[in-house]
Amino acid sequence: MNGDTLIDTLEEAGLSPYQADAFVTLLELGSASATDVAQASSVPDPRIYDVLRGLEEKGYIETYEQDSLHARAHDPADVLEDLRSQANRFENAAEEIEDRWNRPDIEEHAVSIVKRFDTVLTRADELIRTAENQVQIGLTPAQYTELADALEVAHNDGVNVKICFIPPSDTLADVPSTDLLERTCIEARRRDLPAPFVALVDRSWTCFAPHGESTNQYGVIVNDRSLAYVVHWYFLSCLWEVHEPIYSARSDEPPITYVDLRQCLRDVEPLLESGITIDATIYGYETNTGRKITRRGQLTDVEYVGQSATGGERTTLLHLAGQASITLETDEGEFTVGGWGAMIEDIEAIRITIDALE
Structure with missing residues (x-):
């Protein structure tokens, strides 16, 4: 870093232009009279005494009398600690600004x-x-x-x-x-x-x-x-x-787990038509209370508003774009089970597990 850049940096750290110039000059001279510092820097002679006293108050230099006012750079430990602390604050501020700009709360x-x-x-x-x-x-x-x-x-x-x-x-x-x-x-x-x-x-x-x-x-x-x-x-x-x-990694043998009711409906519909008994466990929420529940029983029916597939074709997603539900028969009674966002069914299913096929 050249002298001009160092002076600019010290100004950004809080020194006045004359103070920054005088301090860099003293670093080069080591020790000098006020008059010599003024001649070697851009500080006007009438201002040099005020500039040096200001630097002394900030802890950058110390002055002493030797026929005339002299000055020398102070031990830089405190100055360096202050500069590094300011650098860390600037760095932290930059990171905080970037984070707030990139990602709101x-x-x-x-x-x-x-x-x-x-x-x-x-x-x-x-x-x-x-x-x-x-x-x-x-x-x-x-x-x-x-x-x-x-x-x-x-x-x-x-x-x-x-x-x-x-x-x-x-x-x-x-x-x-x-x-x-x-x-x-x-x-x-x-x-x-x-x-x-x-x-x-x-x-x-x-x-x-x-x-x-x-x-x-x-x-x-x-x-x-x-x-x-x-x-x-x-x-x-x-x-x-x-x-x-x-x-x-899906298996065709129980237990078979679904997180999408419509995918489950498509798979169990031909099984029910073939007379297969389907034991299942439903994990979800009661639509009228929002209470999390688990129900176990047998799947007995499927219902959807779209046109049913014909000729042995598998029901497509298009058929299930509207209301779709399955019916679970349990010891506590019969429950209708809907998928994501269910409102008119008894249960909104989060997860369906086919436990057994007989």
Whole structure:
């Protein structure tokens, strides 16, 4: 750092221009009379005495009499400590400004708009690690690498994790190995066209960002069940239903677990038509009280407002876009069970387990 830059820096630290110039001059001279300091610096002769006394009060120098007023630079330990303390304050202030600019206080807003994708990815990582029931996520292989540890934590905690891989641009990218997928999800699929990053966690949180080639770069973090439900249908229709699995750990033998009632309905409908007895456990909430409950019994019926499939065809997602429910017969009576956002059924199912097929 040259002398001029050092003077500018000392001015930013709180010295006046004359004080900064005089102090740097004294550092070079070691010890000198006030007159010599004025001649070697830009400080005018009439001002030199006030400038030196001001530096002495700040602890930068000490003055003494020797025929005339002399000065020498003080032991720099205190000065250096003060400068480093100020540097730390500036650094901390810079980090705080950046954090407040990038990520508003998410806990106080249902919808937060952020300007950097890193903020969306960081929040998705936090939410996935604390998920309790399900994660649906569409992301590129590179983004998967960033979130793989969090997805593994959720998967090990028994969370139902579904992953759809999307290419980063107009070209396909390699997906992770089967060993990695086995550690991080229950099922994975791949879309051949670019799509936004989206992560849904426990039917409440949504993290969204446009794909990398989009003109507009921003992120949205939503803590709202209604908006999450809309994104859930985007995930089902655009990232899931139309693509074949590239990995699946689902079993056709009980116990079989579902976190989506409509997927359960599609699988049990042909079983009921074949006369198979289906023992099941429903985990969810009473729609009239919001109380968390568990019900065990037999699935006896399915109902949906869409047209039924014919000719042995499997019921599609289109058939189930409206109201859809299943009926559970228990020792306490008969209960209707709906899916995400159920209102007219007795139970909103969070998780359905097929315990036995007879």
